[in-house]
């Protein structure tokens with residue numbers, strides 16, 4: 561398989577989606593490793609496996625309707641494997657295997673068969689000290705945007721997943737790319753006070769547009785950098801409530817077609833009426849209670865050049 565991913569939106573050809581089966585028991589409050597899951601467990605609304613299965617079947621169906629090849633990891637017994645995005649990520653023709661949070665490490669073994677179909681010369685492992693998950697890596701053709709947490713308490717914060725060392729390492733792998741670090745606010749218990757991954761707060765769509773939420777960035781300059789990069793007229797700014805429901809985490813099949821959650825009313829209408837996107841709306845609310853949405857459930861391998 562010849563990998564090719566240089567941005568978030570070119571015509572999708574092959575994608576891995578997560579696995580909804582054998583999700584295991586509902587985690588206890590002290591087992592949660594992100595703030596949304598923490599809240600859902602606390603509020604007793606954490607989703608059941610059957611609801612997760614239904615939503616992921618809707619995602620699979622839409623992808624297939626557009627002729628996308630859909631792969632899935634093998635099912636591990638009683639292990640949450642919904643969020644394929646974080647396990648690894650493709651930049652250009654290489655796949656980087658993430659160094660994930662320990663609570664999720666086992667997910668990677670389920671990808672063995674998929675990784676076998678990729679030339680081993682294009683598979684990269686990172687040094688142990690380099691922490692990174694795919695949700696923090698967001699691409700445009702020119703720039704690799706990296707969500708990062710730089711506090712000295714990194715190892716104590718479960719929602720801190722990508723460190724500066726990983727980004728330094730990636731820069732050496734891709735000497736011709738521009739890297740832009742975006743420091744994110746973190747909070748393990750309150751999803752309104754921090755953000756898990758960069759894709760939970762920022763996402764390019766179409767050819768030159770983006771969705772984002774200002775307050776997730778620890779440095780206001782990073783927000784201004786994004787606004788200048790895309791141009792203010794090409795930005796859809798989320799409200800606090802919209803980012804809570806992870807409205808940024810839509811998934812593009814092409815520069816014109818976006819898969820979104822059916823309840824993202826203001827966003828969906830704007831995309832359709834103001835920016836002329838085709839928005840495929842599916843139910844994904846139950847999955848969002850575990851801290852991720854559509855982009856988080858996908859790991860694209862090939863987009864058309």
Ligand SMILES: NC(=[NH2+])NCCC[C@H](N)C(=O)O
Pocket residue numbers: 593594597643645646664694695696756757759760850851852853855856
């Ligand atoms: N790319 C993403 N935003 N993934 C969301 C992952 C959510 C998952 N509960 C975690 O904490 O790891």
